[in-house]
Amino acid sequence: MKTRPPRATISDVARTAKTGKTSVSRYLNGEVNLLSPDLKARIEQAIAELNYRPSQMARGLKRGRTRLIGLIIADITNPYSVDVLSGIEAACRAQGFTLLMCNTNNEVDLEQHYLQLLSSYQVEGIVVNAVGMHEEVLNRLQQSMLPMVLIDRKIPDFACDVVGLNNLEASNIATQHLLENGYQALLFLSEPLGSVNTRRERLRAFYDTVKNTAHVQAENAEVALHQPDALETLLRDFHQRHPGKNCAVIAANGALTLQVARALQRLQLRWGESIGLLGFDELEWAALAGVGITTLKQPTWQIGYAALEQVIARIEGSETAIREQLFSGELIVRGSSQPLR
């Protein structure tokens, strides 16, 4: 049994440097000006010699500050989540925090489990990436009394900082674009609306935008992400119900856009030729699929970064009013939304 050497402790350092733990602690905490150059040098030497690293465990225990931030993600395989994660991660680094990442896989029990876990590790705050999260799961989150910031979605009747997309503006831009390109029948497709504000806002702006244009049919439908058959039927019906008209579909998020593209492919309806298509969320493969898929790109990285800055502000004691930070999306035009015929 190859036993690892036990880590050096602050006492080891003190002994080696022929001093007390207090001075070492002071050194570690940057109170260097209080130390004589000689002592400082001895401590430095001892630390290097022993390859000493202070234990965050002990530190956290003593000070109550762990410099840990909890992150709860509903579905890590969602590309949106990954980009956001990347931004959060960068912000953590910049601010000297460490991320405890939990993927709830959209299972309610897990979510509960992780919330307790984060709490037991004394995280100082949590960020919830609600993208793809079931509503029930999200609602349970209120229980946590930690500083918390939501990404993408609000919890109804729960005052909490939120960072996300300016949905009304984005949806307006997207819809307007399709109208300008001569589409006459528009279908707004989303996962079940529930009380998810994101979906509802996008939908509302969609209808509001269309309202001002005569001779345009606007409708919407809700479909579960993992029901390809239902989706296929929906799309076929929509297309057949509007013969002679230019039809277009707006998919309310990236995961759905993928499913829609697959369904259209099975139906042999080519986007940009027989039907228009526009999806929320940029996709790395958007340019490669057929004539390309027009997307509404969110500044995902910035959203993640901003969210973390916000939790930290709360952790540092900011008591300003609940803040809702909205970012603008950007329309990336590709073939799928070109004028038909």
Next chain:
Amino acid sequence: MKTRPPRATISDVARTAKTGKTSVSRYLNGEVNLLSPDLKARIEQAIAELNYRPSQMARGLKRGRTRLIGLIIADITNPYSVDVLSGIEAACRAQGFTLLMCNTNNEVDLEQHYLQLLSSYQVEGIVVNAVGMHEEVLNRLQQSMLPMVLIDRKIPDFACDVVGLNNLEASNIATQHLLENGYQALLFLSEPLGSVNTRRERLRAFYDTVKNTAHVQAENAEVALHQPDALETLLRDFHQRHPGKNCAVIAANGALTLQVARALQRLQLRWGESIGLLGFDELEWAALAGVGITTLKQPTWQIGYAALEQVIARIEGSETAIREQLFSGELIVRGSSQPLR
């Protein structure tokens, strides 16, 4: 200033239950059989009442076991990494460990920083997802003396458990497939080989497989991921150098496949029509790009899961010989590798 109520401690529970901390501790650690039903009930009651959760910090400090696993990822935006992460995450859950996730962004300094960080949080072991990791970064990892498992890649001259793909078999299957479909000029494309065993093995099996077939040109090239122009030139040259022959490209990983597809698109070379294409790593959009892209799918989730099981085995003290766990890939045939003409 809305101050949060301080968390209840084990002493609070003991007091409320009118007993000592020891009994509470016993209760927490499942040594329930040693407690009288009455006492047990009182403790249960007190815990519920105070909403008590033991502090992992204190526990870790005392026992030296933090139940924390460090994960080092070079590039979290790589889809392969995400899938692996998902498997690791599931295994953690199953085994009662928590993940401390670090994304090094492929920066050497960061990697060093994180290694120290993980160590200071007393992680019990680390998993390194080397996919996309720079060699220099990987090499530095040897310093850590923690139980460690590598995913995808080995570190030259460093004995360490590895979990990954059976590269020789997979590359053989892929190459064979192209040969059977009548391709006569094959280009194996990878990022700079360096001493990355994964790339070298795939390349070797490629040549070994082709060797047995007469009248087939085999060549390979190395290209950096973020040099689209170089890639474009490379592909154009390759195609033009073999007039009248059926040409095919093998991309050694998913990130590269994306770049190749983009380059071919710019060159107006359509896969499955003017050129063959096959990529390692399954991509969610593979079926949507033109006639579809044939891929060699890795069991990413399983690889992640297995990796975590392996670190845990080491943590639990397994002293068996260094283990190399290889999984078989699966060829997903799509239009891009169909016989041309």
Next chain:
DNA sequence: CTGTTAGCGCTTTCAC
């Protein structure tokens, strides 16, 4: 069966 006690590695009064 149950409780007392002594630390885990660190920070922080409080004295010198």
Next chain:
DNA sequence: GTGAAAGCGCTAACAG
């Protein structure tokens, strides 16, 4: 300037 000593919340002997 420096260090001794008292805990942070918990577990693990060791006694009853």
